[in-house]
Amino acid sequence: MSKEAGIFWIGGPAAAGKTTVSRLLARKHGFLWYSVDAHTFTHEQRAAAAGRHVLGTGPGDFDRGPMILEDIHALPVDTSVVVEGAFVTPKIAGVAANAVWLMPSRDEQLARLEHRHPGGVHKDYVWGWNLVQSQLEGTNATVVVVDGQTVEQTLTAVEQSFGTTLESSPAARTTKARQSLIRISNHQLAKQATERLRLGLNKQNCVFDCECAQANCTEVVELAVKEIPTLLAQAPPSIVSPEHSKLT
Structure with missing residues (x-):
């Protein structure tokens, strides 16, 4: 990743719309989409190699922040990157204009999860809402409340949050x-x-x-x-x- 390229961070709990909005944002503006979830096993393997995790025991509780940053800066691209995932915290991303968190209310999240998982909602999804909310409390982080929004409306809100930086950031043009x-x-x-x-x-x-x-x-x-x-x-x-x- 070139020094000129920017990073746009999108965080939030499960069912907030992070993945869908991030993919669309990256495509629309010619950026690379980096899904933290898609690097789960890669990170587990690296943590195991460093003696901080045992493979096959679940996602683990090791700090993925340094790995995420290493991944991003090692990317073989000259464009900006949209980084999304529940592991995107104010500690990793900061709370500047290039970071936003999508937050549903508890009821909205539950409704979305029940639609996505009609067989039953895992308690960890709900626990994740509490975790993200606690990380945001006391910060100046930009939060987009997604209750009742369509994907298009949430995408527009994220673009407005990032402002003119989107158009001035390095992007793929062809x-x-x-x-x-x-x-x-x-x-x-x-x-x-x-x-x-x-x-x-x-x-x-x-x-x-x-x-x-x-x-x-x-x-x-x-x-x-x-x-x-x-x-x-x-x-x-x-x-x-x-x-x-x-x-x-």
């Missing part, structure tokens, strides 16, 4: 450059999904970003994990939604 950024994120999603499947923790399918690389694209592509190695071996755009295949 389709090929945008496709390369999306491929980096898709490759990490595939790595995470493959590891989870190997451990019996993942479904057979995973959701990837459409590599048509159009700024207004909102499509994702659900693929069987076993299909991914073949597709990733091809130059982008090899992962494209049927609706956008004619654009590539």
Whole structure:
């Protein structure tokens, strides 16, 4: 990552809309999307190698902050990066204009989680709301309350929060450059999904970003994990939604 490139941080608890909004923000503005969740197993392996974690015992309680920062600064890109995840805290991101937290009320979060997980909501999701709220208390962090908002409304609110910095930050300007950024994120999603499947923790399918690389694209592509190695071996755009295949 070049010294000129910027970092945009988006935090919040489960079901706040972090992932969806971050992916769309990155695509629209030609930035790289970095999902903290997609690096979970990579971080576990690094922590285990350092003697701070035992593989196979869950996500662990080691500090992922330094790893996230190391990852970002080691990225082979000259564009800005959108970093999102529940592990995005004011301690890591700061509370300047390039950081925002999406917060649903407790009732809103529960309603979204019940819709997402009709079989039952895990208590850790609700516990996470309390954790994020406690991290924000007493800070000047920018918070967007997402209750009743559509994805488009939340995206607009985040863009307004980041202001003119979005337009002045280094970005991919060509389709090929945008496709390369999306491929980096898709490759990490595939790595995470493959590891989870190997451990019996993942479904057979995973959701990837459409590599048509159009700024207004909102499509994702659900693929069987076993299909991914073949597709990733091809130059982008090899992962494209049927609706956008004619654009590539």
